[in-house]
Amino acid sequence: MISPRIAFVDVDGTLIETGSEIADSTIDAVRTARSNGHLVYLSTGRASVEIYPAIRDIGFDGTISSGGGFAEIGDELVIERTMPEDAVARMIGFYEESGYDFYLQSFDELYPSPGVRDRFAEDHAADTERKAGTGADPASVTDADDHPALMAFADVRPYSYTGIAKSVFLAGDLRAYDRVSEALSGEFHVITGTIPHMGRGSGEVTLNGVNKGSTVLRLLDRLGLDAASAIGIGDSSNDIEMLQVCGVGIAMGNATDAVKAHADEVTTTVLDNGVWNAFRRQGLI
Structure with missing residues (x-):
């Protein structure tokens, strides 16, 4: 039996390209991974209000938004890291x-x-x-x-x-x-x-100290999960800490060289089945 894992997936440049385009394989990857018993979370620099309904409708177990400022389990806001x-x-x-x-x-x-x-x-x-x-x-x-x-x-x-x-x-x-x-x-x-x-x-x-990676660790602690079981997938500078703290950090093929330098693996580009190939390699699908 496969042990369940948790994946944190960036939005722009990872889940979708240039603000709106998405590969059908990406939707299939997220839904198949969840049907196989794994957890899949969004992890984005966008505010919650900037996450389009069509993205949420793909189906996720929760969301990290505002670059680590907030985290939700399902629809419940469980972490708030706001400024004075x-x-x-x-x-x-x-x-x-x-x-x-x-x-x-x-x-x-x-x-x-x-x-x-x-x-x-x-x-x-x-x-x-x-x-x-x-x-x-x-x-x-x-x-x-x-x-x-x-x-x-x-x-x-x-x-x-x-x-x-x-x-x-x-x-x-x-x-x-x-x-x-x-x-x-x-x-x-x-x-x-x-x-x-x-x-x-x-x-x-x-x-200072608020980023996707530090919030991933707080969320994993709340979920009772080990960071070693976590997968982080992203393409941009606000994903670096997330790639560093997850057991496996995966950079998109379209990521910058600076981001790839912090990744354990590099997958294909966002519209060339990048998320699907990453999930397949890690045994989620």
Whole structure:
């Protein structure tokens, strides 16, 4: 009898490609692994509200969201790792002084600065045009006339200073990551590379010590599972700690070399059956 295992699967660049496309084999892999008695958790930098219903409908045992800020077992929120109000105020103050666009993530809300929606709208339009030129027609996890992320980012309102786990900054300034790191890294964990086309002009900020890996360990402890039985699959810089703490860390074929350097294995790319091949190699399916 196969001992049950637990897999933590990143979303963008791992489960789905470029915000919406998903391989049929990925859906089959998740559902087959669970039917075989294994646990499969999402582990994403997205806030819970940014996880499209079509992704949740694939079926998962729980979710780590906001880059480790929150964790759910099923639909129950069991871990919250949020920032003190004064830390949020300092972070917002620095962004505004620098003229950077940004958004804040709470468990169930996004708080964008006024320029965020236009930035993502431009990116979405460019990506749609690129896909139209390829002739490819992979499945999509979005079907709304207006992309759901754009709808969320259009809701500009006063920022919340409570319940915030993470922020994302967006700037045309390629020195932005260095500037944010210099200003905030004493109190915060600052990374870049999670929005590849923006390079060092964007990044993610959580409290020091808050990342996917440390939250995976807290969740495994709550579930009574050993990290040695865990599999982590990802492609980006916010996945590195997760790959390090899991018994087997697997980088996607489309991951950066820096991420691959922290992995035990490398699978194929996101639309080339990457998750399926990883699950098959590990005996989950």
